[in-house]
Amino acid sequence: TTAGKKAVGEALEGAKKLLKDGKVPPGLSERDDALCRALTGERLTLVRCGGPGELLHALPFFKGYGEMKITYVGPAHLYRVAEELAKAKASVLVPAAMTYAPETTNRVNAARELWEAKVNVACYPEADSVPAFRQLLLQLAHLVRAGLPRDVALKAVTLTAAESIGFEYRLGSLEPGKDANLLVLSGDPFSPTTRVDRVVWEGRNVYEDGGGAE
Numbered sequence: 001t002t003a004g005k006k007a008v009g010e011a012l013e014g015a016k017k018l019l020k021d022g023k024v025p026p027g028l029s030e031r032d033d034a035l036c037r038a039l040t041g042e043r044l045t046l047v048r049c050g051g052p053g054e055l056l057h058a059l060p061f062f063k064g065y066g067e068m069k070i071t072y073v074g075p076a077h078l079y080r081v082a083e084e085l086a087k088a089k090a091s092v093l094v095p096a097a098m099t100y101a102p103e104t105t106n107r108v109n110a111a112r113e114l115w116e117a118k119v120n121v122a123c124y125p126e127a128d129s130v131p132a133f134r135q136l137l138l139q140l141a142h143l144v145r146a147g148l149p150r151d152v153a154l155k156a157v158t159l160t161a162a163e164s165i166g167f168e169y170r171l172g173s174l175e176p177g178k179d180a181n182l183l184v185l186s187g188d189p190f191s192p193t194t195r196v197d198r199v200v201w202e203g204r205n206v207y208e209d210g211g212g213a214e
Contacts, residue, residue: 005061012065015039041067044166046093049074052081059088071122071164075099076110082117089120091164096123096139096157098146109146111156122164123156141190154189 015035018028024036037043047062047070049055055072062070071091072078076099078085078092085092092114098107114121123140125132140153148156155161162172170179184198186209199207 005057009061011035012039038068039065041069044069044071046070046165047072049078051075052078055081056084059084059090063088069166076108077102079108079110079113082114082119085114085119086117091120091122093122093124093161093164095126096136096143097126098142107146109143109148111143111153112146112148115148115152120160120164121152121156122161123153124161137189137194138192141192144190150190 012035015032016039018025018032018036019039022040024033024040024042028036034043038045045068047058049058049072051074055074055078058072062068071093072085073093076094076097078094079099080102094110094114096111099110100106101108111121111123123143125136126139136157140148140157144150144153159168159172162168162170171181172178174182180200180203182198182200183196184200185194186197187194195209196207197209198205
């Protein structure tokens with residue numbers, strides 16, 4: 001909304017005045033420190049958009065804050081502005097699900113459309129619920145079947161997803177120094193017969209198939 005953009009703009013302009021030679025000074029309040037670190041790109045910012053229209057308003061607004069690192073979060077039909085997202089070199093988080101072209105029954109693979117437009121795309125479950133998380137790999141399998149490359153699909157919920165929220169230094173891939181959080185599967189991640197064999201959380205086995213937490 002116009003009021004929302006005005007409030008965000010005032011907050012960012014106020015934070016800009018607090019920077020000292022482009023750096024975040026010590027002693028700021030938690031709010032001001034967060035805003036300043038968002039402005040300098042030290043902290044990634046998530047911007048939620050309800051649809052393509054809101055995103056088209058957000059892109060030019062944040063263009064004036066070039067140092068910010070932003071991921072746009074929204075519904076699958078953000079694919080309709082894939083060209084604009086690509087020009088802005090923007091990252092997006094969309095549901096891991098097929099969608100429909102406007103006013104038709106034609107199904108669209110939004111993740112594929114965004115990826116083909118050279119947009120950095122990550123995916124999240126359709127809902128914040130246990131059933132939705134359980135269905136995540138199956139949903140990704142549908143996207144792969146509809147043309148999204150397998151490696152892109154896996155990265156969309158691992159490394160690219162971690163990058164999209166600013167946690168790639170801890171999560172998303174198996175590298176020395178990262179959190180030892182692992183999901184061990186019995187087979188192809190996109191097969192409906194694959195099951196979870198083991199879950200490792202911070203280096204500890206917390207689940208094994210047929211067993212429980214240690």
